[in-house]
Structures are given as structure tokens and as C-alpha cells.
Amino acid sequence: MSEPTFRYLNKAVPRTEDYRLLTGYGRYLDDIEIAGALHVSFVRSPHAHARIVSVDTTTAAGMPGVVTVVTGRELAQWTTPIRVAAPVEGLLPVEFTTMPTEVVRFQGDLVACVVATDRYLAEDAAEQVMVEFEPLPVVTDMWQALEAGAAQVDPGVPGNLVSHQTYSNGDPQGVSEHAHRVIEATFRQQRQTHVPIETRGCAAVWDAGREHLTFHIGTQVPHPLRTQLAQRLGLSESQVTVISPDVGGAFGQKIALYREELSVAALARHLKRPVRWREDRLENLTAAANSREDFCRTRAAVDEHGTLLALDLEIREDFGAYCFFPANYLARVVAMVLSGPYRLQHYAFDVKVVLSHKCGNAPMRAPMSITSWVMEGTIEAIARELKLDPVEVRRRNLLMPEELPYRTATGELLADITPSQTFEAVLNAFDYDAFRLRQQAARASGRYLGLGLCNVVEPTTYGSRFYKSAGIPGSGHEASWIRIEPSGVVNASVGLGPSGQGYESAMANAVAEGLGVDPSSVHIHLGHTDIAPYGMGSRGARSGTAGGGALYLCALDARRKVLAIAAGCLELPDGDSLRLVDARIERRSGDAWIDAGLTLADVARRAYMDPTSLPPGLTPGLEFHLAYDPPPMTYSNSTHGCEIELDVATGAIHVVRYVIAEDCGTLLNPTVVTGQQHGAVAMGLSGALFEHTRYDETGQNVTGSLADYLIATSTELPNFEIIPLHTPSRATAAGIKGMAEGGVMGALGALTNAVNDALAPFGVVADRHPLTPMLLRDLLRDKL
Known part of the structure; x- marks a missing residue:
């Protein structure tokens, strides 16, 4: 497949937004001054878990600076309940109020809200709100939640089983009965949270005269959040403006409209005064949102050579106390894309999602993060049980180029991916055979090295048809507009919600490429619902393909009109012999292109100021709008290789080397892509090694500070070596595939497989995260 030649795409340039962010001129929520x-x-x-017996606000309400104290009863009058009721078989509907009025469901749940003239007075008064509770039995474990007689988290979810879905393709049971072996493996991923540098916060300004709410908030999804906010307040969307300034990280935590944010908006409307809120780190770690916690078991039917014949997957996920998203969403995606780059048709899954008395779940960067670890760990288990080389087992099962496109057992279409090429590239980078010799020599001297490999197929686009086929509510389209001003300057917008990814640089390149101007002349406007077109926001690595694709296609429309007007200026019948390069019109002369003596500014002035001279059929101005619904799903792919040294005496892991071979199609800006690769791998390694939101048997979160909830720093992370092997997609605009989450997926699998490779001489397997020294020492006890 020949690759198109681009002028601006696939070219690494510095991020334009970095100047203001690095020099202190960024504009975050707390930088927005709102008088009064x-x-x-x-x-x-x-x-x-407790019943609210009484709430006495008398003392707090009388304290200096306190304007009001409200409870769930007042908020129930000002807002409507949230109802999550996707019409999916096996998924139960849930509904809950803005603030509990009778029963709290997790430590950190809302009971009352104090409004005061400054934050410190409000916090002091909050301590004086006297609440009498009647403690109730607690469920803190996903297995305990399903036991007979377990405490009920939500009265509308009997037995705490909020979602149960099964699927089967082919004859996995029949194939397993006649297979050489059926090999079982288990995987346990711990509960985590997002830890953005900037915690949640918002500021609401109610204009009583216009009956209009302006809502400042760091969000990934400005328009969907506006829709929810309007619905919950009983307003029309024209009465709400959402403005998202610079955002200090999100990672999935800033998608939902949370109850605190809705409360702030309702209070501003009720009091007819601006109201703002910023959570502290304790609140963020205990009450913002959790993610991950799941258990997977695979049963792989294989022949004597390690060929995968059939696979059965069992998933259990703990979704916490409240469902801000359909509870089937996260685990269902894992089940749908589990097979990754491997040949598999006989496949079945059983997915159960339960509620517990913990903070509710939200997607976290790579909500399907466990996927590649489960599949690659299953391949490792096959090799281990059959005493085969794991590299050869992978080669036996990997899809080859001639087998693509490939329809998976769940109906997903894998096309334009290169798993065998990235796999071999990483093996060559490590010199696999030489590593095995080094490993043997190190073991002889009491040192234990491990090499972990992980092949990743990352879902990136999430088009509307994917959501529909998966039984998940939502749209995957994206919308854009481009306006070329009379001066030739280009303004453009798309409905994404940036949170530090470098969208301004990347999206400017997409417009520049499609239109034919330098990216420096393109100004991208994001995060303002009165300016940006209605789009679905940033999530699931969709922004490059859906957002960048929408802008690129819109820019092509703009270029066609510009060239048509230029043709009229040059007295040509059409623009077929013209092109726009760096905002100058060029004309074909034989095999060469020559300057036509026109600029984009010349064309723009004519379009706006002299519309009667335009060719027939062309309207005045240069404004363009386009909505783009990409393919149901596109995939990028990568292979991760991780070399570690394990200190068996202490259980300490030292990452010696980390290599990634990646194919994510056409790159909007390689500088941005590199940053995404580094950040995603760092997040994956941090989660696998350190991060753990822990609850005790009474449901108390014991990791409420960064002294207890550990995250990786630069001293624990290795350098990342990246091997670019990008090939374009034939199904998307400009061949963009997207990426951003595969690094998390690959890091979990590569690191864990490396640890188990180092543990191999002792006959033990690490099947859970985090890979703490304590866990590894427990595994090695009595083995040394």
C-alpha cells in the first residue's frame, strides 16, 4: 500500500500551546476571576453505608460568611435525578438523586453543601454540620457482593448484579472437549483512580435577566455535558453555555456531570449569584471516580504445538456505588476486542458487573487496559504449560498480512494493522536469542532478568455503528467548522475537549494539510459550546481519527471553493489545474507548478467583499461546516518489549529497557504522538507497579493521600525507545488511525510478562497488580 505524501502531516513540530503553558500564561479554572x-x-x-437519621445545619448556617446550607432535599427540588437506562439485555437501569436524602453508599458520599463568601469559611462551617448516621452492613468485595444475603447497594439492583452479558461464537465448548489441553489463567487488576494534576472544579454564573447559565469547568466533553446540565436543571440547551479553559489532566475522570458540579450550578441559579467549587486532593482520591478493578479468567483450548483453538473468558468487575456510565460499557469492550492480533473464531465470554460500597467508576485512560495483558498472559500460560518458547507460540497464532482484513469472533474487522511486523521489530531490537543467553548467564550468577512481550491492538475510533452494535448508547461522530477570514487567516473548531494532549497543534496541521496553508495561520478554537460545533468530545483515543478527520475533510471542502473562486479570477473554467500551497495559488504548466499571482487573502477578499464577481453557483464568504461519522472502529497496533531485573531478596523490580514498535497510521503531529506514547506507557507502568485504591473491610478508603496512593515518578520510569512503523488506514480521512491508550495496554502486559519470565526458575506466577515487592516476596517465600 503506497503512502500519500503530506506537506504538514507526519512532520514533527513543537506544540504551539506550550509557550503559554510553560511560561505561566495558561488559563485554568482557578485563573478565571469572577467578582462576588x-x-x-x-x-x-x-x-x-449508612442511613441518614438527621442533619442539623443550625450552627453552620449561623457562622460568619455563610450564605446557606442545603441538603439533598433542597437539591431534589431544583434538579432531576440521573437515570442510566441503556436498552441493553442484561443491564439493569439505575437512578439516583443529586444528593442522597436517606442513605449514603460510600465513604465520601454527599450529605450537605455549605455556601460561604470564601472557601475557608465554607470548609470551617462544613465541619459544624451535625449529621446523625445509622451504620448499615457494607459490601467491599466483588465476590461478596454476589453472595446470598449480601447488603444491597442500590435497591433497584437486586443481588448487586447490575449487568450480566454472555456471548458465544462457533463451538468453543465442543472444540475444548477434543483439544490437546485446556489451559487456565487468571488476572486481577486492582482498583485505581485518575490523579489529574488539576482536581475537579467548576464555576457557575447565572444571569437572572437572560435566564442563562454560564458554566466554567474543565471537561473532556463540553457539548454532552451541556446537554446533561440543561436536562437536569430543566433548562433548554440555549440557556446554557459551557466553557472549558486549559485543563490540567483528565484521563477519563472529567467526562461525567458529577453531582457536585450539578449542585454548584443549581445553587448559582437558586441564589442568583456566582458560585464556584474546587475539590482538594483528599476529595479527589476518595470521591471523584475510581476505575479498573476487575478479575479475568481464561480457558484456552490448544493443540500440542500451542495453537489456540478456542477461548472462554470470564470477567467480573466492581463498578462501585453509583453508575454515571452504563455499567456494561468498560468490561464489554474488553470482551469484544480481547483476541487482539491473534487468530480465533471459537470464543465465548461471560461478563458480570457488580455494585459495591465504594466510589463509583468512570473510564480511565484505556478503560480496556487489561485486554492485552489477559490475551498475552494467556499466550504465556500456554507456552509455560506446554514448555514451549513464548515467541514461537505467538508466531504460530499471530495474524499474518495475507490474512487481513480479518473478521474477529465478535464481528470486529481488523484491517490495515501490522502485528507481525511490529512484533519482529521488537524482537530484533532486543536480539532475542542473545538476550536468552544473557539471561542464562545472569541466573548462573544469582541475577534474575526477564523479558516481557506484549502485542497490542488498540481500538481508536468508536464510530456510531460500534456503539450501536455493542449495545452502548452514544454517538461517535464529530463536527467541525472552518472560516477563512477576509485577510486569509483561518479559524477552525471541532467539538473536542482538550485536557493537555496538544490538540491545538495537531488539529491545526489537519486543517493546514487539507486546505493548503501553513499551520501557523490556522487558529483552533476549542472547549466553548457557543463557538465549537456540537461534538462528542475527547475519549477513547477517538480525537485524532474523528476530530482530525472531520477538520481535514472540512478543509478539503474549503480548498475546493477557494480554487473555484481562484479559477474565476484567472478566467479558467474550473480549479482542476490549480492548487493551494502555503496560501498561494499555483497553476500547472506542463509538468511543473508555477505561481499564479494570487494568494488566499486575494481570494478571501473577493469572496467577502465582491460576491457579485464570483463564478455562478458560489455563495459569498468562506465558511464551511462538516460532520464526520468515521468507520465503526479503526485499530492501531504496537508491540511492547520490557526487560527487567528482579531482586529476589527484596522483590524490587528495575526496568532496564523499554522498546515500543508502533503503527498508528498518519500522524497529525509526531511530537504530540511521542508525548502520548510516553505518557501512556508511564501510566501503565505506574498502575502495574504502584497505584492501588484500597478499602478496608468497613469500606474506609485507606489511600486518601499521595503518601498512601503511590504513583510513579521519573526516577522509577525508564527511557522509552520508539520504533515508528506507521502505515495509513484505507478507511479513514488522511489514513489517520489514532492512538493514546495502547501504551497503557502494552505496559501492563509487557511488564508483567517480564516479571513472570524472571520468576520462571522458581515455578511461580504473578497474576495480579500492583507488582509490589511484598507480593513478589510472598510468591518467592520458601522458593529461594
Whole structure:
């Protein structure tokens, strides 16, 4: 497949937004000054499950600076409940109010809200709200949640089983009965949270005269959040403006409209005064959103050579106390894309999602993060049980180029991916045979090296048809507009919600490429619902393909009109012999292109100021709008290789080397892509090694500070070596595939496989995260 030649795409340039962010001129929520704004502090439950007997706000309401104290009863009058009820078989509907009025469901749940003239007075008064609780039995474990007689988290979810879905393709049971072996493997991923540098916060300004709400918030999805906010407040969308300034990280935590944010908006409307809120780190770690916690078991039917014949997957996921998203969403995607780059048709899955008395779940960067670890760990288990080389087992099962496109057992179409090429590239980078010799020599001297490999197929596009086929509500389209001003300057917008990814640089390149101007003349406007077109926001690595694709296609429309007007200026019948390069019109002369003596500014002035001279059929101005619904799903792919040294005496892991071979199609800006690769791998390694949101048997979160919830720093992370092997997609605009989450997926699998490779002489297997020294020492106890 020949690759198109681009002028601006696939070219690494510095991020244009970095100047303001690095010099202190970024504009985050707390930089927005709102005169006379009141401040909110929430009273939270110290219990994981309790009945609210009484709430006495008398003392707090009488304290200096306090404007009001409200509870769930007042908010129930000002807002409507949230109802998550996707019409999916096996998924139960859930509904809950803005603030509990009778029962709290996790430690940190909302009980009351204090509004005062500054944050400190509000926090002081919140401590004086006297709440009497009646503690109730607690469920803190996904297995305990399904036991007979377990405490009920949500009265509308009997047995705490909020979602149960099964699927089967082919005859996995029959194939397993006649297979050489059926090999079982288990995988346990711990509960985690997102830890953005900038915690959640918002500021609401109610204009009583216009009956209009302006809502400042760091969000990944400005338009969907506006829709939810309007619905919950009983307003029309024209009465709400959402403005998302610079955002200090999100990672999936800033998608939902949370109850605190809705409360702030309702209070501003009720009080007719601006109201703002910023959570502290304790609130963020205990009450913002959790993610991950799941258990997977695979049963792989194989022949004597390690060929995968059939696979059965069991998933259990703990979704916490509240469902801000359909509870089937995260685990269902894991089940749908599990097979990754491997040949498999006989496949079945059983997915159960339960509620517990913990903070509710939200997607976290790579919500399907466990996928590649499960599949690659299953391949490793096959090799281990059959005493085969794991590299050869992978080669036996990997899809080859001639087998693509390939329809998976769940109906997904894998096309334009290169798993065998990235796999071999990483093996060559490590010199696999030489590593095995080094490993043997090191073992002889009491040192234990391990090499972990992980092939990743990352879902990136999530078009509307994917959501529909997966039984998940939502749209995958994206919308864009481009306006070429009379001066030739280009303004453009798309409905994404940036949170530090470098969209301004990347999206400017997409416009520049499609139109034919230098990226420096393109100004991208994001995060303002009165300016940007209605789009689905940033999530699931969709922004490059859906957002970049929408802008690129819109820019092509703009270029066609510009060239048509230029043809009229040059008295040509059409623009077929013209092109736009760096905002200058060029004309074909034989085999060469020559300057036509026109600039984009010349064309733009004519379009706006002299519309009667335009060719027939062309309207005045240069404004363009386009909505783009990409393919149901596109995939990028990569292979990760991780070499570690394990200190068996202490259980400490030292990452010696980390290599990634990646194919993510046409790159909007390689500088941005490299940053995404580094960040995703770092997040994956941090999660696999350190991060763990832990609850005790009473439902108390014991990791409420960064002294207890550990995250990786630069001293624990290796250098990342990247091997670019990009090939374009034939199904998307400009061949863009997208990426951003595969690094998390690959890191989990590569690191864990490396650890198990180092543990191999001792006959033990690490099947859970985090890979702490304590866990590894427990595995090695009595083995040394």
C-alpha cells in the first residue's frame, strides 16, 4: 500500500500551546476571576453505608460568611435525578438523586453543601454540620457482593448484579472437549483512580435577566455535558453555555456531570449569584471516580504445538456505588476486542458487573487496559504449560498480512494493522536469542532478568455503528467548522475537549494539510459550546481519527471553493489545474507548478467583499461546516518489549529497557504522538507497579493521600525507545488511525510478562497488580 505524501502531516513540530503553558500564561479554572463568587464545601459521609437519621445545619448556617446550607432535599427540588437506562439485555437501569436524602453508599458520599463568601469559611462551617448516621452492613468485595444475603447497594439492583452479558461464537465448548489441553489463567487488576494534576472544579454564573447559565469547568466533553446540565436543571440547551479553559489532566475522570458540579450550578441559579467549587486532593482520591478493578479468567483450548483453538473468558468487575456510565460499557469492550492480533473464531465470554460500597467508576485512560495483558498472559500460560518458547507460540497464532482484513469472533474487522511486523521489530531490537543467553548467564550468577512481550491492538475510533452494535448508547461522530477570514487567516473548531494532549497543534496541521496553508495561520478554537460545533468530545483515543478527520475533510471542502473562486479570477473554467500551497495559488504548466499571482487573502477578499464577481453557483464568504461519522472502529497496533531485573531478596523490580514498535497510521503531529506514547506507557507502568485504591473491610478508603496512593515518578520510569512503523488506514480521512491508550495496554502486559519470565526458575506466577515487592516476596517465600 503506497503512502500519500503530506506537506504538514507526519512532520514533527513543537506544540504551539506550550509557550503559554510553560511560561505561566495558561488559563485554568482557578485563573478565571469572577467578582462576588461564593464558594462551596461539601459535607461527606464518614461511613461506607449508612442511613441518614438527621442533619442539623443550625450552627453552620449561623457562622460568619455563610450564605446557606442545603441538603439533598433542597437539591431534589431544583434538579432531576440521573437515570442510566441503556436498552441493553442484561443491564439493569439505575437512578439516583443529586444528593442522597436517606442513605449514603460510600465513604465520601454527599450529605450537605455549605455556601460561604470564601472557601475557608465554607470548609470551617462544613465541619459544624451535625449529621446523625445509622451504620448499615457494607459490601467491599466483588465476590461478596454476589453472595446470598449480601447488603444491597442500590435497591433497584437486586443481588448487586447490575449487568450480566454472555456471548458465544462457533463451538468453543465442543472444540475444548477434543483439544490437546485446556489451559487456565487468571488476572486481577486492582482498583485505581485518575490523579489529574488539576482536581475537579467548576464555576457557575447565572444571569437572572437572560435566564442563562454560564458554566466554567474543565471537561473532556463540553457539548454532552451541556446537554446533561440543561436536562437536569430543566433548562433548554440555549440557556446554557459551557466553557472549558486549559485543563490540567483528565484521563477519563472529567467526562461525567458529577453531582457536585450539578449542585454548584443549581445553587448559582437558586441564589442568583456566582458560585464556584474546587475539590482538594483528599476529595479527589476518595470521591471523584475510581476505575479498573476487575478479575479475568481464561480457558484456552490448544493443540500440542500451542495453537489456540478456542477461548472462554470470564470477567467480573466492581463498578462501585453509583453508575454515571452504563455499567456494561468498560468490561464489554474488553470482551469484544480481547483476541487482539491473534487468530480465533471459537470464543465465548461471560461478563458480570457488580455494585459495591465504594466510589463509583468512570473510564480511565484505556478503560480496556487489561485486554492485552489477559490475551498475552494467556499466550504465556500456554507456552509455560506446554514448555514451549513464548515467541514461537505467538508466531504460530499471530495474524499474518495475507490474512487481513480479518473478521474477529465478535464481528470486529481488523484491517490495515501490522502485528507481525511490529512484533519482529521488537524482537530484533532486543536480539532475542542473545538476550536468552544473557539471561542464562545472569541466573548462573544469582541475577534474575526477564523479558516481557506484549502485542497490542488498540481500538481508536468508536464510530456510531460500534456503539450501536455493542449495545452502548452514544454517538461517535464529530463536527467541525472552518472560516477563512477576509485577510486569509483561518479559524477552525471541532467539538473536542482538550485536557493537555496538544490538540491545538495537531488539529491545526489537519486543517493546514487539507486546505493548503501553513499551520501557523490556522487558529483552533476549542472547549466553548457557543463557538465549537456540537461534538462528542475527547475519549477513547477517538480525537485524532474523528476530530482530525472531520477538520481535514472540512478543509478539503474549503480548498475546493477557494480554487473555484481562484479559477474565476484567472478566467479558467474550473480549479482542476490549480492548487493551494502555503496560501498561494499555483497553476500547472506542463509538468511543473508555477505561481499564479494570487494568494488566499486575494481570494478571501473577493469572496467577502465582491460576491457579485464570483463564478455562478458560489455563495459569498468562506465558511464551511462538516460532520464526520468515521468507520465503526479503526485499530492501531504496537508491540511492547520490557526487560527487567528482579531482586529476589527484596522483590524490587528495575526496568532496564523499554522498546515500543508502533503503527498508528498518519500522524497529525509526531511530537504530540511521542508525548502520548510516553505518557501512556508511564501510566501503565505506574498502575502495574504502584497505584492501588484500597478499602478496608468497613469500606474506609485507606489511600486518601499521595503518601498512601503511590504513583510513579521519573526516577522509577525508564527511557522509552520508539520504533515508528506507521502505515495509513484505507478507511479513514488522511489514513489517520489514532492512538493514546495502547501504551497503557502494552505496559501492563509487557511488564508483567517480564516479571513472570524472571520468576520462571522458581515455578511461580504473578497474576495480579500492583507488582509490589511484598507480593513478589510472598510468591518467592520458601522458593529461594
